[in-house]
Structures are given as structure tokens and as C-alpha cells.
Amino acid sequence: MSIANGARIVKESFTNMSRNRVLTVTSIFTVFITLLIIGIFGLFLLNISYNATALDELLDVKIFLVPEADVYTINDLNETLNRDEKINKVEYISQEQAYEATKELFDDDMESLGLGADFLPASFVITLKDYDQVDYVVDIYRQYPSVYKVTYHKESFDFTSNYSKWIKNISGVLGGILAILAVLLISNTIRLTLYSRKDEVIIMKFIGATEGRIKIPFIIEGGLIGFFGAIISFIVTGFVYVRVYNMFMNSSGDELFLTGLKIAPLQETLLMVFVGFIVLGVTLGVAGSLFAIRKHLRV
């Protein structure tokens, strides 16, 4: 296809869009809202996972061993833990290591208190792949005879799994519904174009235009609708994120800073949002056109 030809096809798409202006604008608006919602929830999730390291320690599960546990039992348990699909990371902390760590904490006062190295039990510190599974995992290992007790910070687990699950669910459902709505609206717009260009399509068909040549202007039209929707939602999302980011950065010393929360870096995040929006927007648009023309444009 020559450049002149390509330019003409794009021009055709623009002409189509200006022909049903109201529907085109509505469709662009739907893409905009869809991406905005997906984007804002997405940024929220991104920053949660960005901050997850801060929560890490609270999400450890500690398995304390009975003092009588011998090397073989400990090795067996270590292997079992490592093989467990639900467990992400396993770390063994011997009595000595536990003693040293505590000593640091108490400024070497331990000995004066008459507490020896065997005062603290050995333990495994594990992290889970899925925080939802904590009760299940704890119940299993609690029953091992060599296990003295299993501890974890229940509130942190509840917080983490509940909140991120809710955000994921809400943004997933809302984003999904809106995406379907956007596709339907776009396909409606394209169908109207199709109708207003019925004669042209018939002429093209009988002149011997290929199916691709007949379809391309409609697909481009859908793609453009998605593209413009993506641009607008990027501008709005970007604006909001810059505001929040600056608020974060200027808040050193006050409460926000003291929480230890961090915010994902500006440039990388915006670039990611931009690329994500364009890809998603154009995909929605093209999906909408394909949906509209699926049956109508057979040669």
C-alpha cells in the first residue's frame, strides 16, 4: 500500500468520525472513563505492591521448634517446607542465631541476666506465596511433633489479603463492565458509520475491493476512538498522579512521611500508564469495530 493510499484511508476514517459526531464523542468518553477507572485502581495496586516490602516483616510466619528436636528432624522439616507449594521462602534460625539477635536488642545484658544460648528455641521463618492461605499452612505445621508453636501477625495478614483482594476485585469487575460497555458503544458507532456508508461498501465490493481494503477504514476508526480516549484519560490520570506525587514528596517530616509509605517513581509510572492506556484503548476500539463488522463486510 502506498503512502498516498494509506493517507486516504486514514482520512476516510476521520470523515466517518465527523459524520456521527455525537456517537463518536460518546464512545471516546466511554473509553476515557474505562481507562480512568482501570488506571486509578491500577496505580493504587501498583503503589501497594511497591510498599509491600514495608509490610514484609509483619507477614512472616515463625515456626518454633521444640528444644529436643535433633538435626535429622530439623532437616526433614526443612525439606518439607521447601517442597511446600504454598511457601515462598524458608529461613532457618538456630538457637545461637536467635540468641545473638536478641543480645543485640538488649545491649548484651542477657548474660548478666543469667540466660544462656539455649534459652531461645530454634525456628523456621517462612513467607507465603498467597497470604490467604496462612490459616491452612499454620494448621498443618502446628501438628508436627517437633514444632513447639507457630506464630504470625494475624491482623497484618487479614489487612493485606482483604484489602488487595478487594481492590483487585472491584477494579477487575468495574473495569470489565466498563470495557464491555466501551466495546459495545464503539461497535454501535461503527455500525452507524457502516450504515451511512452502505452504498460505498456495496460499490467497493462489486468493484473488486479486497475484504481487508473494505474493512480497514472501519477498524482504523475504532482504533482512533480508542486512541483518543486513551490520550484523554492519560492526561487526567497523569495530572492526578503528579498532584499526589508532589504531595508525597513535599510532606517530609509530617505524618505521611512518618508512616514509612513510599510512592512509585513519577516518570516510570507515567510511561507505564501511557503505554498501557494506548494499548488498552486501541485494543478496545479495534475490538469494537471488529464486533460491528464481523458479519456485514463479507465480499
Add this chain to the structure above:
Amino acid sequence: MIIFKDVTKVYKNGTEAIKNISIAIPKGQFTFIIGPSGSGKSTLVKMIMREEVPTYGEVFINGYDMLGIKRHQIPTFRRSIGVVFQDIKLLPNKTAFENVEFALQITGVNRRDINKLVPHLLKIVGLSQRANAYPDELSGGEQQRVALARAIANGPDLLVADEPTGNLDPRTSIGIIELLGRINKMGTTVVVATHDSTIVNRMKKRVIVLDEGQVVDDQMKGQYI
């Protein structure tokens, strides 16, 4: 070259529009298809353009098997035929020149050839003077001439027209049918479905008469009775 062999067309709603027809139209012939309303003329024409496919039997057009043809071959097949519609179907926002040009652009003819071909085509249909007029500035007859120029733009072997003079007055109709005659003399096979007796009687060409989906008469120098 058109071959219909034992062709029956039954529409989805059960209407049997064509009943076991066999017709052969050799290359270069000028043929009228006539018959009362509902006799199946348009259905026959649609099967030639492959807008419809036969329910039973075989149809071969310009060497293409209308039932066996692959989807990707259809555009190539369509370039070997030219189609004229009763309602003309010019693009209202394009001039006469641009409407003809459109057919060439769509099939990927290059700029230089387009600029040579379009004036030539407009000359054949006698519209050189009106190249820059928009359809609503042209009479019905002139519009149909533009449509004819467009139909022959890609040099088809076969030209099919369904009621090409259906919306025109008798004098204009004669002009159009004579133009079709001239296009036929240049080597193009022409098939015209019509119930316009004036043009049929004027041409003294082959006339196939349909009635209730069947061929009831086929004369080499036919008359519309």
C-alpha cells in the same frame, strides 16, 4: 462466458425464485433477460455477480466456479465483471471524475494510469465536459453514464446490469442502451435484466424470457412482446 447448469435458487424464506434453469451465454454476446415482475431476473443477475449462490446446480462465470470459489478469490473475480445498478449508486460527495477514479484506486491502479484512464473512460460514455460535476448536478442519464464508466474502469470481460434504465425516461434509456451496445462492440459481454420493452426492441439482440423462475423463451433476435 456464463454457464448456468440445472440451477435452482431457493431463498431462506422458502421462495423458489429460479427453478432448474440451464443457460449458456458465450463471450462477447449481448443478452437481455426479461420477464414479469417476480419472475427471477434480479435473482439470476445476483447469481452472476455472486451476491447470491445457487441452492442446486452449477454456475460458472468467466471461468470461476461460483460454488467452489475461495473467499480470497472473490475480489479478483469481481474485477472481471462490471456491475450497474438500477439506483446508480454514485458517491454523492465525489465528482464524476472522482467516482470513476474511485474504482481504480480501490483496485490499486497507480496515479499515472488513473490520470490517463479516467478521461478516456469519461470520453467513452460521452461525459468529458462534465468531469467535475457532482452527481446532484447531473441528470439521471448522465449519472448512469458515470456509473457505466465506473463499471468498465477495470476492463471487465462481462458487464451485468439490473434495470439500468429503470429510473430513466425512454429517450435517455435509448442513449444508455446504445452506449451498452457500443461497450459490447468493444468486446465486453453484456447482460441486461429489464422490463423496458423500448430498449429490448431497439437492440434486436438475444432475449431470454423468464416466467416464474423458468426460461419460457430464448430468441437470438428477440422482441419484447
